[in-house]
Amino acid sequence: MTRDELLDLYRSSGALLEGHFRLTSGLHSPGYLQCALVLQHPQHAEALGRAIAERTRDLRPTVVLSPALGGVVIGQEVARALGVRAIFAERQDGALMLRRGFVVGENDRVLVVEDVLTTGGSTRETMEVARAAGGQVVGAASIVNRSPSTSSGQPPGGVDVPYVALLELALPVYEPGKCPLCAQGMPVVKPGSRPAAV
Ligand SMILES: [Zn+2]
Numbered sequence: 001m002t003r004d005e006l007l008d009l010y011r012s013s014g015a016l017l018e019g020h021f022r023l024t025s026g027l028h029s030p031g032y033l034q035c036a037l038v039l040q041h042p043q044h045a046e047a048l049g050r051a052i053a054e055r056t057r058d059l060r061p062t063v064v065l066s067p068a069l070g071g072v073v074i075g076q077e078v079a080r081a082l083g084v085r086a087i088f089a090e091r092q093d094g095a096l097m098l099r100r101g102f103v104v105g106e107n108d109r110v111l112v113v114e115d116v117l118t119t120g121g122s123t124r125e126t127m128e129v130a131r132a133a134g135g136q137v138v139g140a141a142s143i144v145n146r147s148p149s150t151s152s153g154q155p156p157g158g159v160d161v162p163y164v165a166l167l168e169l170a171l172p173v174y175e176p177g178k179c180p181l182c183a184q185g186m187p188v189v190k191p192g193s194r195p196a197a198v
Contacts, residue, residue, distance in 0.1 A: 001051050006167045013038045016169075020181040022188050028179040031171035032191040035115035035143060039073045048166065049077020052113065052141045055164045056082070059139040061111035063087060063104065065130050067096060067122045074143055075113040082111075089129045096125045104133035117142040117165065120156030127161070137161050146171050 001009075010016035015037035021029050039045045052074070061084055066075030068090040079086030087102040104110060110130040114123055117140075127137045138161065145165035147156040156163065176182065 001047065001166065003167060009044060010038055010167075013041065013044070017191060020179075020186045020188050021191050022176075023173065023191070025173070026176070027173040028176055028181060028188060029171055029173045030181060031169075033116060033144060033146065033169070033171065034191070035070065035074075038143075039115065045073055045077045046080070048143050049074060049079075050081045051166055052078045052143070052164060053081030055166075056111055056139050056141055059111060059162060060109055061138055062107070062109045063135070064111050064113050065089060065104065065126060065135075066113045067126045070116070071114040071122075071126075074115050078111070078113045078141070089126055096122070096129050098129060098133060104130050104135035106134045108135040109138045110135040111138060112140040112161075114140075114142040116144040116146060117156055117159075118146050120147055120159050123156070124158045127159070139164065141165065143167060144169050 007016065015034050017032040018030060021032045023029055061082060063085045064075045064079040064082065066072055066088045068088045072088050075088060076086045089096045089098055092099065098104065112123055112126045112130065117123055123140050127140065130137050140159050140161055141164040144167045146169050174180065182188065
């Protein structure tokens with residue numbers, strides 16, 4: 001899947017909106033990304049999972065571990081394409097952990113899979129869950145990398161394993177008082193409040 005094909009898929013699914021948005025954080029951005037809108041179509045989820053699997057198969061993972069909720073659907077599809085288990089970590093009292101009887105064994109080679117990597121924080125935290133359980137983390141992957149370090153070509157901070165993203169997408173965020181789109185007088189939209197044009 002090429003970068004243009006991926007962008008088309010995201011735009012046509014309404015998963016990538018371009019304009020002027022007020023994010024949940026209160027920051028403003030010219031782009032809004034909601035991977036769940038692509039992944040709601042199982043055939044797209046399957047194709048994206050296959051694409052990640054093709055680029056991570058050489059790491060010989062034995063299990064895919066994803067942070068809930070965002071990573072669960074794509075993790076399942078990557079694991080399906082690799083022919084390995086798909087498990088997820090979820091929060092309890094603020095800490096990410098394995099529940100439901102999921103086990104990472106000493107012989108497990110763990111691939112951490114997320115939908116979108118922003119700061120790398122939840123990927124790092126998921127890697128720690130795998131290591132604390134005794135597994136070896138052999139790689140990390142996401143559909144989209146929107147980490148601020150993307151433009152430098154460096155891996156996101158703290159992700160100290162081979163990292164694969166299908167789509168590098170730097171979406172800047174601005175303090176409302178310093179937003180160039182506000183300065184242009186462009187109306188700001190809260191994503192999800194109405195269908196947005198792309
Ligand atoms: Zn603004």
